[in-house]
Amino acid sequence: MQDNNTSLEKLEERLPQRRSSSHRIYWWVLAEHEGKSVIFGPKATEEEAYNLGFDKLNGRFEVVSLPTRDRAKATSMLKARMFEDTGDLDKSLRKFRHKLEQEGGK
DSSP: OOOHHHHHHHHHHHHHHHSOTTOOOEEEEEEEETTEEEEEEEESSHHHHHHHHHHHHTTOOEEEEESOOOHHHHHHHHHHHHHHHHOOHHHHTSOEESSOGGGTTO
C-alpha cells in the first residue's frame, strides 16, 4: 500500500500535463482577519493581487495562484489545500468571507 504523500506527489506530477494551454492562472489574496478567513480576487497578475492585499489588509496576507476565476471553486480549492496542510477538518470547513466588516456595502 502506498503512503498518501507518494500518491499525492504522483497526482501533482500529472496535473500540469492534463491542463490545456487554454487554462489561465488567476491570483487570489488569502488572509485571516478578525479570526475569519478572507479571500479577495481574482486578479490577472500576481502584482495586482499583492497591490489588492496591501490596500485592504495592510500587508498581512498570502497571494495564491489557482486555475479558476470562480470564487466558489477557488474557495473549495483553498479549503482542500488547508485540510491537506493542517489535517484540521473544522478549520478547513470554515466559511470564507469575501469582504471585510468595515467595507460595509462595497
